[in-house]
Amino acid sequence: MYRSDVLVCAGTGCTSSGSVKLLEKLKEEIAKLGLKDEVRVIETGCFGLCAQGPIIKIYPEGSLYTRVTENDIAEIVSEHLYKGRPVTRLLYKEAEEVNEVKPVNETNFYKKQHRVALRNCGLINPEDIEEYIASDGYQALAKVLTEMTPEGVIDTMLASGLRGRGGAGFPTGQKWKLARTIVPDADQKYVCCNADEGDPGAFMDRSVLEGDPHVVLEAMAIAGYAIGATQGYIYVRAEYPIAIKRLEIAIGQARELGLLGKNIFDTGFDFDIELRLGSGAFVCGEETALMTSIEGNRGEPHPRPPFPAEKGLWGKPSILNNVETYANVPRIILNGAEWFASMGTEKSKGTKVFALGGKINNTGLVEVPMGTTLREIVEEIGGGIPKGKKFKAAQTGGPSGGCIPAEHLDVKIDYDNLIAIGSMMGSGGLIVMDEDNCMVDIAKFFLEFTVDESCGKCTPCRVGTKRLLEMLEKITKGKGKLEDLDKMEKLCYYIKANSLCGLGQTAPNPVLSTLRYFKDEYLAHVVDKKCPAGVCKDLLQITIVPEKCKGCTACARVCPVGAISGEVKKAHVIDQTKCIKCGACIEKCKFGAIIKG
Amino acid sequence: MSTISKIPFAGTGEQEAELKAVIDAKKDQVGCLMPILQEAQKIYGYLPIEVQKKIAEGTGFPLEKVYGISTFYSQFSLNPKGKYKISVCLGTACYVKGSGDIFDKFSQALSIKSGECTPDGKFSLEACRCIGACGLAPVLTVNDDVYGRLTLDDVPKIIAKYPE
Helix, strand or coil, rough: CCCCEEEEEEHHHHCCCCCCHHHHHHHHHHHHCCCCCCCCEEEECCCCCCCCCEEEEECCEEEEEECCCHHHHHHHHHHHHHHCCHHHEEECHHEEEEEEEEHHHHHHHHHCCCCCCCCCCCCCCCCCHHHCCCHCCCCCHHHHHHCCCHHHHHHHHHHHEEECCCCCCEEHHHHHHHHHHCCCCCCCCCEEEECCCCCCCCCCCHHHHHHCCHHHHHHHHHHHHHHHHHHHEEEEEEHHHHHHHHHHHHHHHHHCCCCCCCECCCCCCEEEEEEEEEEECCCHCCHHHHHHHHHCCCCCCCCCCCCCCCCCCHCCCCCEHHHHHHHHHHHHHHHHHHHCCCCCCCEEECCCEEEEEECCCCEEEEEEEECHHHHHHHHHCCCCCCCHCCCEEEEEEEHCCCEEEHHCCCCEHHHHHHHHHCCCCCCCCEEEEEEECCCHHHHHHHHHHHHCCCCCCCHHHHHHHHHHHHHHHHHHHHCCCCCHHHHHHHHHHHHHCCCCHHHHCCCCCHHHHHHHCCCHHHHHHHCCCCCCCCCHHHHHHHHEECCCCCCCCHHHHCCCCCCCCCCCCCEEEEECCCCCCCHHHHCCCCCCCCCCC | CCCCCCCCCCCHHHHHHHHEEEEEHHHHCCCHHHHHHHHHHHCCCCCHHHHHHHHHHHHHHHHHHHHHHHHHHHCCCCCCCCCEEEEEEHHHHHHCCCCCHHHHHHHHHCCCCCCCCCCCCCCCEEECCCCCHHHHHEEEEECEEEEECCCCCHHHHHHHHCCC
């Protein structure tokens, strides 16, 4: 028995801010004070509050220490663990109230969250199968194999109302049912997991894989039983080294205990899982492209039908679900479909994990019931916009989604509501933008991405997105004309209607949604040749206010192109023909005499 | 970015033996080409045409297929990387917090464009997509070191950290 458990976040966010060094130091200090047999140090997955990393949590008190540095460790060990006095200066600010610890679950960041898919993240050691089992792990698989028929499993999934968390929101139970029934005499079927997470700005799936890898394995085995497959593949991004390592460990441990492999739970059911590394192609989020990639080819999509449920991986009936979808499955089996369906809105059940990022105070991972409003997420959970800036838009759905303006902040988030306002759920990236972000520039950013990632197989997407990007570039350079806006819109609808796969069909969404809600910004670029947010460099002028300039020459010295001239102690001027608008002079000026606009 | 590297290929016998072992171990598995290319890139650091040819010969796949896959995925590089590989995250969360400017500043300071390597082979620069450390945005990596919450002032400091 240990009297204290010290949980250290070892997810990518905290690892990047140095949690590995903290771990070593913790173990060292604990040994020094002879507490090795009383205090246990555990590496866990993500706590969600990435902005405050590296994070350490100490139980039984539940004290949450944030932004811990190596130098703080000795104090935490000697004060908290040795003498029993929390180090208040390091406690999560909101949880600290005059030397008393406010329960973390009552802080704004956590109190509206409801963790289903993330329930084990930040709680168990992901590299130890025993901890997963202690947290009801593999019980759902046992229940399915010993008490339920495959049809019963599918019925439960249908009744729960779970929809695909990868973005499109296709009912999971229906997908499984098709794969079970459409080819009655199939000799082989496959269960695939999309862990490729291509949305640049989303890290939900990575956190599940890093914090709770077994939940995915268990769910895939359940899916295998339901559709009649004995082999699974996890297609995981090569850029996620920690996730890959933990998946490998998890698969090894599950095989050792007979939870994967032959004759699981002595029921005669065989199921095994292999990892396949994705090598960076956004289009591989599309199911047919992903399967083509697992087969070892260029990840190009092909027309549906036939759907993968009929003819998928290696021509066999296959299903593909995303990591977060799988993470819900064991809970649904154990707690029942009704329990799951009691959360959320009429057509979107359960919870959704969002990767909250951009101009927001509490960057991190949040899981909320469907139907939570954007305002609750941004203002309450997210803690609002830093530096008192004004909210401009929230972007959901990544390169396939759209920008949601302030007027729609009270929309209840679910699949259908987001589509109605021109965005989409997507995999769960939620990027907040403030008044300093230019919406035309954001549309251009996403188009650059899709042009890069278009696989080139079909013309509307390959050529259309390129033309669209060129029009946006023209506008951000101040060379756009009014009729370009109409042309752009037409082209958007053409690309949507004619592209082969989801990538092309959704690629114009960032342009359409910004045109819809931020037309005034487009007009400012086209008509006034101005970028209101001051982002598009070609439309900017950097000037020195003569009254404020003290003639200190700091700006002239820092200018990389020698565009600034003037005598010492006299007002300087910028030669606009030479200026490259790098902004170095603005940063250097101590008197606020240089402005852009 | 050129798909055939101008820098002469300098593979060693050891690397070739290692590659051969990988090919022999995997070539009979279905869908083996991607895993082999991934391993080959680990061995050589990149996938020059010379290596692609060896893989084509070793596996029996036509070279055009090997080349097609090597050029399709952004993780595969046909050009060598610098001793210090700078990857600036241009994922959405980092971009809205100004990583585009940070990238431009590196490009300026090192006089190289995305995907290129300095003439002395010391630094290479690339834009990468979300590394999942959005809490630290804007963020970049130099080999395995992660730098977060960056400002433009950090750019020269980071370059100076890698003297040799």
